[in-house]
Amino acid sequence: MRVIKRLIFTSLLLVIVAALSSWGFLVHKTVHQLAIYQLPAEMSTFFYSNMDKLVYDAVRPDIRRNADSLEAPKHFIDLEPYGEKAAYRMPVKWEDAVTKYSFDTLFVYGYVPYHIIWMKEQLTKAMREKNKDSILFYAADMGHYIGDANVPLHTSINYDGQLTNQKGLHSLWESMIPELQIENYNLYSKHKVRYLRKPSQAIWKAIRRAHELLPDLFAKEIEVSQQFTESEKFRVQERRGKPYKSYTPAFAKAYAASLKNTINEQLIHSADLIADFWYTCWIDAGKPALGELVGWDEKKQSAYQQELEYYQRNTLIKEGRLQARKNMGGASE
Numbered sequence: 001m002r003v004i005k006r007l008i009f010t011s012l013l014l015v016i017v018a019a020l021s022s023w024g025f026l027v028h029k030t031v032h033q034l035a036i037y038q039l040p041a042e043m044s045t046f047f048y049s050n051m052d053k054l055v056y057d058a059v060r061p062d063i064r065r066n067a068d069s070l071e072a073p074k075h076f077i078d079l080e081p082y083g084e085k086a087a088y089r090m091p092v093k094w095e096d097a098v099t100k101y102s103f104d105t106l107f108v109y110g111y112v113p114y115h116i117i118w119m120k121e122q123l124t125k126a127m128r129e130k131n132k133d134s135i136l137f138y139a140a141d142m143g144h145y146i147g148d149a150n151v152p153l154h155t156s157i158n159y160d161g162q163l164t165n166q167k168g169l170h171s172l173w174e175s176m177i178p179e180l181q182i183e184n185y186n187l188y189s190k191h192k193v194r195y196l197r198k199p200s201q202a203i204w205k206a207i208r209r210a211h212e213l214l215p216d217l218f219a220k221e222i223e224v225s226q227q228f229t230e231s232e233k234f235r236v237q238e239r240r241g242k243p244y245k246s247y248t249p250a251f252a253k254a255y256a257a258s259l260k261n262t263i264n265e266q267l268i269h270s271a272d273l274i275a276d277f278w279y280t281c282w283i284d285a286g287k288p289a290l291g292e293l294v295g296w297d298e299k300k301q302s303a304y305q306q307e308l309e310y311y312q313r314n315t316l317i318k319e320g321r322l323q324a325r326k327n328m329g330g331a332s333e
Contacts, residue, residue, distance in 0.1 A: 023147050024175030025059045026182065027267055029324035032058040032143050034271035035278065037311045038193045043282055046290035048304045050136055055323040057140035058147075074145060076110035076154040079211055087155070087208040092200045094118070112154065113203045116145045120199055120281060127285035132293045143274040149203055150270040155211040158218075166221050172247045173217065177256045177263055180249060185264045187322075188314040191272040196280040206273055213262060220258040227254065 023031075032055050036047045047054065065071045079086040082101070091097040094114040097106060106114075119142035126134035153159045153170050161169035178185075196202045225233060233251045236243050247255075256263065282288070307321055316322045 023151060023267075023270075024171070024178060025062075026175070026324050027178050027270075028058040028062075028144055028147050029055045030182070030187070030322065031147050031267060031271040031274060032140065033316075033323050034187060034189065034268075034311070035143065035274040037308055038189065038191065038272070038275035039279060040193065042287065043279065043290060044304065045296045045300075046135075046294055047139075047278070048307075049294035049296065049300065051323065053136055054140050054143075057136070058144055061141055061144045073107050073110045073112075074115040075112055075148045076159065077112050077207065078109040078157040078159070079155050079207075080157045081105075081109050087204065087211050090204075092204060109157070110154075112145055112149050113200070113207055116142060116149065116203050116277075117200050119145060120277060123278070124281040124284045127281055127288050127290070130288050130290070130293060135290070135293075139278055142277060146203070146206075146274050146277060147270045149206050150210050150266050150273070152210045152213040152217055152266075155207055156214055161218065161221070164218060166218065168246055169217070169221060172221075172252060172255065173263065176247065176249075176252050178267070180252055181256055181263070183317055185267065186314055187268075187316055188312055189268045189272055191268075191275070193275045193279045195283050196276050199277065199280060202273065202276065206269065209269070210266065213266075216262075217259070221255060224251065224255045224258050 033051060036044065036051055036054070039047055061071065061075065065075070079090075082090055091100055094111075094117070097111070097114060119138055123135065123138035123142055126138050148154050151174055153173060158164060159170060161167050228251055233248060234245050235248045236245050238244065282290070307316070310316045310319045310321050317325060320326075
């Protein structure tokens with residue numbers, strides 16, 4: 001009985017975390033997988049061999065938030081408190097930001113772009129030392145934070161629409177819509193993985209790109225709401241004995257249509273940037289022979305080539321090869 005209760009509690013916890021986390025579990029896992037297909041052959045043997053683990057661990061930082069009080073600020077940055085055009089004017093370096101604003105201020109309003117650069121340094125070091133476990137740890141975590149940086153609501157103090165009477169936008173944009181729509185998304189990117197000469201500027205560019213989507217994100221919710229009654233727009237469910245109001249699937253689909261390809265494009269941009277950061281770490285580490293850390297044979301090569309074709313044809317979901325759509329399970333190699 002105790003084991004059953006523990007499993008029920010764990011399942012409920014995962015549901016709650018999925019509802020509150022950036023991108024939800026689905027997209028975080030998906031962008032990690034898509035990023036792997038963009039890597040050069042010298043890296044793909046290692047990353048593809050460990051795809052199950054990298055995808056499985058893609059959501060680890062969100063789960064960690066429930067036990068680590070220091071984790072949350074690493075996932076976002078509220079730009080409005082820093083003034084107009086803060087994304088263009090804030091210091092690029094962490095030390096300069098702390099000097100200008102203080103650590104306490106950054107802790108309150110988040111510091112995801114600075115944390116990504118710290119993670120980049122850790123992954124580079126792990127690759128240089130060819131420490132397999134550390135490479136996988138930092139690659140998965142850094143990819144998660146890069147995904148967060150591409151979420152518009154993770155750049156605003158109005159992160160859930162709570163300041164504009166639009167509470168619930170967080171899970172609607174990041175989780176509910178992708179869950180409903182991903183079969184219709186384009187999961188292939190023509191992006192060519194590239195070395196980032198200025199990683200800090202690359203992540204701040206992503207922050208600016210995401211933040212600039214906010215006006216339309218909020219405005220479209222108001223616009224689409226005019227087409228729905230209260231009962232058509234929201235559904236009330238019970239969670240732990242308390243009523244919980246959330247958007248209906250019908251409203252989510254109408255809202256998604258009004259946003260056009262925005263969410264899909266941010267998903268792809270996340271995968272592109274993750275691949276670029278992994279590749280940059282590898283270059284900065286001296287291009288270590290990561291393939292030596294895994295067993296690679298003709299069977300794996302064949303499987304990889306087949307999945308690469310599915311990716312290029314945008315048929316990963318159709319062929320049942322999108323890891324995030326598979327049942328939760330343990331990670332392999």
